[in-house]
Each structure stands twice: as C-alpha cells, then as structure tokens.
Amino acid sequence: MLEKRLIGVITVKDGWAVQSIGYRRHRPLGRPEVIAENLDRWGVDEILLQCIDRDAQGGGPDLALLERLCRRGLSTPLVYTGGVRSVSDGVRAVQAGAERIGIDALLHDDPHLAAELAEPLGAQALIAVLPLSVHNGALAWLDHRSRLSTPLAPALLDVLASGAISEVLLVDWQHEGVHEGFDERLLALWPMPTLPLIAFGGLSEPSQLRGVLERPNVVAAAVGNFLNHREHAVQRLKQSLAGLPLRAATHAPLDPARAWS
Amino acid sequence: MAALMHCRRCLYTSAHPLGLMLDAEGICSGCRVHEEKDRLDWAERWQRLESLLAPYRSRSGETYDCIVPVSGAGDSHYIVHLVKQRLGLNPLLVTYNKYFNTSLGIRNLANLRIRFDCDLIQQNVNPHAVKKITRATLRDFGSDYWHCLAGQTVFPVQTAVRYRIPLILWGAHQGLEQVGMYSHEDEVEMTRRHRQDHDLMGREADDLPTMFDTLKESDIWQYRYPDDAALSAIGVRGVYLGNYVRWDPKAQHEQMIERCGYRTAAFARTFDTYDHVDCWNYMDLHDVLKLHKHGYSKVTDHACREIRHGRLTRAQGLALVRRHEQAAPQHLDKFCEWLGLDRSGLGFLLDRHRNPRWWREAETGRWAFAGASTTAGEAAGVTMPPASAVFEANDVLAHDGIDGYITIGKGHP
C-alpha cells in the first residue's frame, strides 16, 4: 500500500546547511551534501533541499549545489525549493537532479505562472511551499521576503484547485526549531481537504508526528533541525511510529555505496 | 564568495570553516550560544546528566560503565575527574597514538592513568599506513592531522562496539563552543555525519584512496566508522559533558594543575599554555596550515574563548592574535624527519594550500597576509594578557629532555 513519508529537510543559507529557528535565527550545521549523504544512508523517505537566500544571490535555483549532491550518488528522492522563478528554472533544477520542485515566492508574485510549470514537469513534480500562521483564528500566509502575512489569496486557491500542483508543504514557520512547536490548528483550518499536505515546522516528537500522520490528508511529515541532534535520528523516529504505514527503518550493515567490490 | 563579516563581540568571521551566522546586531551564533553559559541552571542540567547516565551503570561489575577518549592534553584530566570522581562511573579510557607525541604529553597521560587509576587501551596503527595517509591528506587538502582526528574520533566508537560498552563520554562539542552550532539545550550527541563533515573536513577513510594515488583499503580500513547495524545493535551513544557542565577550559585546567598534577608548557604561536601540550605539531605545523587555509589560527580560537568568558576585551584579544599569529613554527624538522620530507618540499606543499582569499604572492616567495585579523578593527596597545587571562607554564614540551617524537614512552617519574 502507499506509505506515508518522513522527509528530511536541509535548509541552506550562503551555501551552508543551517538550523533555522522561526525563519529568523540560524545556526551553522555543515555541508549540505554530507547531510544529504547521511540522510540517504539512514533511509529517510525523501530529502527536501530548501535554499532560503536565493533572492540575495540574484534568484534562480542553486544548480551547482544540486549537481554536488547528485555526484555523490544520492539514492533518495530529492525535492528542491528556493529561487524557482520561471518554468526554465524548474526544468533546469530537475535536469540538475531534483525529482520535484517547491515553489514559494513565485506563488505570491504569479501563481498562474507557477501552474505553467506543470506542463513540462507534470503536476506530480510540483509542491506549493506555504509558510502559514494562525492570526485571529484564520490562516495567514507569509511572504518571507517582506515578512508580511496576508490571507490566502484567491488566485492561489484557484491554482491549487486546478490540480496543477500535487502537494502542499504547510510550514508552521513561527514554530520552526521549537520543540513540539507545530500548531495542528494549521491543518484543521486548511480549506482544501482533498489536496495532500506535508506538515513541517516544530515537529520533533513521535507523539506529534503520529498525530499529524494519522490525518488522512497528510501524506508526509518533514523534520529538519531535530534530525541533527542524535545518531540514527530517522530510524529512531520511524521505530517509535510503528503501526503507521511507513517504510521500515534500516540500519545498513555495510556502506553499500562505498563497499569495495 | 559572500562578503567577509566580522562578529562585533568576538574575533570570528563569516568565513569560519565550521560556518558562522551573524544576527541583526552583528553578534555571531557562537557568542549567542555562549550567553547560555550564564543563563542556564547548571545544577538542573547536572541532574539531567545523572538521570541520563543511570541506565549505563553496570551493576554486575562484569563490564565498564562507559568509554572515555583521552590524550596527554585537551580536557582529558578534567573529563576523567568528572566521570570517575563526580559521577562515580568505572570508565575504560581509550587513546589513539598520533605519533607526534611530546614527552610532556606522555608524562601527562601517565599521570592521568596513575591519579585516576583507570584501565587504558591504546591503538597504534602501523606507521607505514599512517605516513602513507598523511602524505595524501597533506597533498590533497593541506591536512597534516587527518589521521589523528580520524583515529581519535573512531577508535572510541570501534571499541564501544567491540567491547559492547554503548556509552561514550566526550568533553565539549567543538561546533557548539566555537560557532554555536547547537544550543546546550539541544543536547546534541555524537554522529558519524558531524565527524565526516567537520572533524575530517568532509572526507571519510574511503574517500582518501583515488585512482591516481597508491593508498589501498588495507591502509585506511582501521579509520572506517562502524556500520549502522553494529552501532544500532550495541546502542552506541556519544554524550557531550559540555552540554551539562558549564565548560570553561581555562578554569578547568587550572583546577587540574593544582589538584591532579597536570603540567603545561608555553607556545610561540599562542598565549594559552594549557592545551595541546601533548603534540609537537598542533600549535606548530598544523597551526601554520590552518592560517594558510582559513586565514586565522588557534590563537584566535583561544582569544575568542577568553573574550566570551570576559577575561579579555576584544581589543586585547586582537592584540594577542596579532602578536602570535605570524610567529615562526619551530618544529618542522621533526615532521620532515618523521615523514621523510625535505624542508623545501614541505615548504612547497604548505604554499600550495595558501587560500588566495587570505594570501597574495606579491613576488615569488613573498606572501602578503590579508587574513581575518587584518580587517578586525582596533587592537589594544599592550600585547601582554591582563591578569585575568594569564596562563601558567609549569613545564616544557621536552619534559624529560627528549626533543623529538616519542612513539611509546614511560612518562614517569
């Protein structure tokens, strides 16, 4: 049967993987390609590579970084988000090794252009990245560039309803990096029950992940900071989520990618 | 290349090899995490440590409670003091022979064994492989120290698997202490990823042999991290005491000097006399390579630490850095003799690893330095450390007169 997914998030700033707290404070972690290689060996179900400063770097996806990851023989599906501003940006990111593309700022600027990405890549390759918070009992949608939150725009909801985008990465940005911080009201208030959701931001404990993954419209849970504090963090989480339709955790006997034949 | 940004409080820059983030006020992530040292309730954190370690105490006495990696310097004396005397655990000490040993380091390790009455196992990888590896790492990425870092960070983990002792206790987490990689409250633990990424500069043992050099699997296999299946079967876990104890290396060393006979020595390239006294290279050839590659050296690490602990102002720290940073290395001959290099050949290798971001060869052989300290702002006039930051040297590196590498030494009396 189709399994739910545990996604490992690598947040990248100035080419360096970081821990990100509340979309504001950052702590250095290391080389994105080394973290990706580690998540691959741990058996995470998907890797989300999130470059958060592409605008400062003049826009466009970080193709060099994508190629660096690919060269190391990454055998885990890769989702890239950060700086995708056009159809060609999306196509080039897939050519550089990403299975799927996340769109964030473009949804604010031109949601219909975002829909056009579906033509060459297929809707199954597109994810809408929506940093949300609860404001006076309603969902507020953040534009991380201006740091302003507004209600969900009708144009956005139309694009999502059109089926041009297969999944929504729903980011509780205010609780990013906060232990057990994820606010489940975001899921409850989400207006489109049929669109598959990925929950992200402040998910650290098995109890939270179970609660989130048990919701029928939630197809995946993404964890970033908290995968970096323990050895075998992915396997540990998966073992404590026994009973959920999740791919089993594995502890690789010998490092097959490096095995000396 | 992103523009070079300096922290306004300490002397680190955004080019730090472990990564460094500066916030809106221009204060770096390392200084922000250091603030936790004066905010957290360390009595409560010690209780957290006690409860975390409780399940690992062996009731049967049939095995050790934990593994403690040690050397003739570093924080080894203080760590074993904490583990054995304050936590009452029965540790198995492990050490990797880095071969660059000073007799003072040999003496300190012997002192450690006697004072704390601990069993110790020492790994000596055959020098043939060690030298082959060192030639390759010096050549390929300007590291004379890869084998030491790889051995020191993997032998304890291999021993944990072989001896079925799941718990390894380390001192402070370098990433947390220097660049605020984690908060103390993250209680970060040992991971293979961090070792590969930072301790080993991105290169695990299997990354060293290439098609075009002569390294073989039989040279590097002893530096491989145990596989995930073995680690998981034993439940190996590396805990950092620095997450539960307010870590202050200067104060700790002084306590160990006074109470446990730890001995120290002066260096040309830094004012700190407590750390790295067990190695002819760390504060010498290794420190020069660091300056070539990263545009700063160990004296900057020591200055930042002391600035953050309030024992140096930023200006005083910068004055000390500028005073020591270009001091000539004194023990290159020892390394050349050990590895069979000619001084001219070593010079060539060293120059190839000067990062153009910090070094310009105005004319052949003459290098202009443009490292972090040159753009760090105002330094204090006086170059002697104030009373608060005096480091006592009660011995010399050639403790018993032997001015060379010691493979295995007695270390007593």
Add this chain to the structure above:
Amino acid sequence: MRYCLRCLQPDTRPNTRFSDAGICPACDYVDAVRGVDWQERIDILTDLFASRRRKPGQFHDCIIGVSGGKDSTRQALWVRDKFDVNPLLVCLGYPPEQATDRGMHNLSNLIDLGFDVLVSQPAPATWRTLKRQGFERFTNSFRSTELALFSAVPQIALRYGIDLILWGENPALQLGDLKTLGKTGYDGNNLRHMNTLSSGLQWMLDAGHERRQLLPYVYPQPEEFDALGLQIIYLGWFLGDWSLVNNAMHSCAQGLEIRTDGVADTGDLFGVTALDEDFTPINQMIKYFKFGFGRTTDYVNEEIRLGRMSRERGIELVEQHDHACSPDYIARYCDYLGIGVDAFWRQVHAATNRTLFDIDGDGRIHRRFQVGVGL
C-alpha cells in the same frame, strides 16, 4: 630433589615429570625433534594460513601477544615477512612506575617496524595493590600480572573477532609444564591450565577488590573460545631454531635494546630477558629459593641442550649466579610495593623451600643440595 641427568633442570618445576631414564621433558623434546622434517612443519603452517579467509573489510589475520622483547619481535617479523600474514600485535603494558625506558624503546621499535599494535594498560594503583597482596600471599607479585598478561590476548581476540592466536613456546614441550599439552604439538587451547591461570580471580576478590576493578584480569571462559572458534597455535613448534639466544640474535638484528646490567645483578647471562621491567630478577630469585632453580638455570639448560656448554661449566654458573639479584633492584621493588626490605626478606624466608635451603642466623640462605646432583 634430583636433576635431569643431561641438563641442570631439577624435578621441582610444577606440573613436570621426568622420564624413567631420569631425563627432563625439555631434554626429551630436544631428542624428539632431532629427526624432525621442519619443512613439513612449515608446510603445515603455510596451509593453515592459506586455509583462512579474511572477512570483508578485515585485514588482521591473527593476533600475536607481544611485549616488544626478543621472542615476540622475532615471531611478528617471521609471520608477516615470511607468510605475508598481517598480525594484530597485542601488548599488556606495565604501569609507568614499573615500565623501563628500554621496554618503551622496544615497543616503539616494533611499531616502527610497521605493525598494528594494541596496548592494554591496566589501572596502575589497582595493579600495584594486587602486586603487594600477591607478594604477601604467594611471595609472588606476578601472580596477578601474569593473569592480566595471559588474559589480554584472548580478551582482545574475542572482541575483535580474530579467531587465531599465535603464541611462542609450548610450555608443555619446551619447559616441561605437561598440563598445557594440547592435542597436537602446536595446539595451544589448553593454555588456560597454565599454572598461573588456574588460580583465577578469587584471591583478588578475597583481598577486597571489586569485580569491576579486575576486568583486565579475567581470562575468557572456554565457551567464549568455542563460540568464536578461537584457536591458539604455538609458533615454537614450527620454528626449529627457537631458542632464547637465537631469538635474541634475530631481534637484536632488528633494533632490539637489551639489558646492560651484568649477570651478577640479575642472574641473566646475556641480559636478553625481562627487558620491559626490572622486577623480574626479584621474582626469579624468589623462584630459586622456592624451587631450587632460577634465571641462570634456564639459560644454562638451553646452552647445554644445544651442546654449546658443558654440564660442568653450567654447574659453576648456576652455583655462582642463580640466586643473583642486586640489592638496588630489591630496594626499588620494596619501595614500589610499599614494604620494608626486612619485611621483604622475612616473607622470602617464609617461602623458602626448607628441604632445599638452610637460613643461617644473619639471614643468609645456603643450598642444602648440590647443583647438578640434588639432595
């Protein structure tokens, strides 16, 4: 007490039995191997190594217990450079107070010759207390240290998953300790019955040590040997020219540093044994007062068996040096154990074999037997 008719080995060695013809096992062994086809034995060893498959990613083929001395240096080099076998060398390191600079040099020499060496170093204070308690109880401070020495190698073999241990001389054949005789001349799995090992830990626990302090002194159980399929092989059975002097010559040609004090201080004719610490001469002297033969006898016996020394000349040397041990070494030994020199001699006198020795008014010990003749 009677002597082997050929060499100067008395029948007082534990677990030894002379033949009806009055010849000691070691002399019988020299006769027995006179006609041996040594190439056939070398082929057995070559086939044994060839039959072993390395596990993937494992490059140690066997373990050799070493001290950096004459025997272990020779064995390690012979196994590696003749059979292309890569041994992990395991050394039981003496604590800093007991180790000698010479021992450190020889261990460094072995490492620099290109070997992987694991040094297991038991806690120095516990070691020291056990030595004092061993001396007070058995007049033998080596009872605990020998147990640690013999336990280190199998302990590490089991933990490293290396199922072949190469040992030096077969105590049963060459030294006449029949209890350790294995199925074949080179099978060493009965080594656990070696006199020292049979006493085990109990006396240490009785002396007040906790189990957790004695981990380096625990000799693995037979079941653990079987679980790994651990095998111990005596290289002495294959090395036809194995001898104290010959091994020393091999190792000295590879950088070995030997003793420079004289036989008068140690009873050691050529100064090629006990290189890594200075308490062995004391223990050999006490062995002499307990059993009537010491370090000089061991040397002399080998020279006689190899036809390099007459029995008469041997008798002169034994009479002159078998009890030799410099007062300076005894003083340092007492200082280390934390006992007075007079208390030391009281203990030695109490342990002296009164059928073999008389002790006169001012404490001097005199032989009641005649060297070479017996009682």
Add this chain to the structure above:
Amino acid sequence: MSGARLTIGVVDYGAGNLASVARAITGLGHRCRVTRDTETLAAADAIVLPGVGAFPAAMASLHEHGLVDFLRQQARSGQPLIGICLGMQLLADMSLEHRLTAGLGLIPGRVRPLAGARWHIGWNTIEIDPEDALLSPSDGQSLYFNHAYAFDTPPPYCIGVSRLADAFTVAVRRGKVVGLQFHPEKSQLAGRLLLKNVIEGLCRA
C-alpha cells in the same frame, strides 16, 4: 561482484536527470555510457531508457534524435532494454497524456491517467508475478513512484502491480524488454538490489 563488469548504455535524449541512473549503474560495479550515439548504445550489453516529464515531449525528442527506429530494431534483435518511469511508458503502443501520441510499440498496451487518484507519489509496495525470476526477489519491497499515468497491458506482459484504490501495472516485460514504473535509482537499498537483479539477470540470461 559476480561475473565480469557489464557495459550499460543510458539513452540521453534530454529527458530528466541521467546522473542518478548512471551513478546507480556504476555503483553496482558496471561501466556506464550516457549517450545518444546509436553505435555506442548498440555495442552495450543493455540499454536503459530513462524519462521524466511528459510522454509527447519525450517521443518528439526520440524522433528528433533518430532513436525510435533504432530502439525498436535493437529490442527486436534481442538486446536487453530497460525503461524506467516515463521510459517504461514509452515502450507502449500509445499514450493519452495531453494528446494521443504513438509510443515505441515494443510492449502491447496504452498509457492512460491513473484511476481513482490524480497521481501516484511516494513509496509503495510492489506485487510481483512469482514466475518472473528478475523481479520476484523484490516482491513486497517498497519502491519510489512519481507519476500520474499508468500503462495498461494485456496480462502476459504485466509482471508487477501496486495498489492505490485498486491495482495497476508497475512492471512490464516482453522477452528482454523490461519496463519499471518506479525509480530504482532513487529507492535506496531496495532499488539497488532490484536494478542489479534486472540488469545482470537480463545480460547473463
């Protein structure tokens, strides 16, 4: 690594990322030639046809590079051919994606939108026909899927299914032509083992 190293040709016709497929093949210890040169592809022990994106664009590109007739001819000559994801769908007679487009016609059947779901994204278990020696070792394994269309084929050619609302084809085979709807190069250990069995099974049959 059992047996000698094989040489695998990966068709480069500008569709999706070839580095992952190439890296997976070299990771198994085989030589890999990423090319659109028919001579090099013909000389290989097997040809891998990757593919990401839409069916019509991919067929247009194959035509443009003169690869349609070449692939048909090589498959019919018995050279092993492995289609991955869109590459599997290209083996079909035709596809309805966007507009009716003819495929390579190497395995009977047609490609149509998934029933009961708009797309199939994520890890799903595969159920393999026990008769098929290549894939049966992977029966019950989880592999990674990322597609919106499925390949309907008559029973003898369907050797593997997965389920959403109901079952649909995820692996097809006709002689030495095999199609895999999932991404073995992105399915970690399970993917590596499956790819090894398929490649080495076909080339050494």
